[in-house]
Amino acid sequence: MPPQHQAVYVISVAAELAGMHPQTLRIYERRGLLTPARTTGGNRRYSDFDIMRLRRIAELASTGMNLEGIRHVMSLEEEVIRLRTEVAELRQGLIDAVNALEQRSSGALVPLRRAITLYNDRPSIFDPNR
Numbered sequence: 001m002p003p004q005h006q007a008v009y010v011i012s013v014a015a016e017l018a019g020m021h022p023q024t025l026r027i028y029e030r031r032g033l034l035t036p037a038r039t040t041g042g043n044r045r046y047s048d049f050d051i052m053r054l055r056r057i058a059e060l061a062s063t064g065m066n067l068e069g070i071r072h073v074m075s076l077e078e079e080v081i082r083l084r085t086e087v088a089e090l091r092q093g094l095i096d097a098v099n100a101l102e103q104r105s106s107g108a109l110v111p112l113r114r115a116i117t118l119y120n121d122r123p124s125i126f127d128p129n130r
Contacts, residue, residue: 007037007045014046018054025054031067033057033074 014036015022028034029044034053036044046054053074060070 005047005049007047007050009046009051011036011044011046014044014051014054017051019058020054028054028057028067031071033067033071 009017011022011025015025018025025034025036025044025046029036034050034057036046036050039045056074057070060073061067065073
């Protein structure tokens, strides 16, 4: 598990780090904006990632956005990250495939000269004087 996802903060510390009241964190959890880890005893534990998420929620809320709008924006932001990762993986796969193809066919392809052919005119490849 990446260090930023290790849930180590109790609710009071997480709330202080995010600049919020602990009750606000509970509300965000009930509304589905945040899902803190739980200890075996059921106590909430927050990670650095959760703190960053809380700060993003606060940033969006400060613009006047309601919680449903915030949930939607954050969902779209997560989707953009997922799609960018997928595009990067596909791009790398394409580069690898092209490189492999170039290595396999190295020297096997001969470039052809392009010629323009007019109607009723023989192509220049058949005329030795052209």
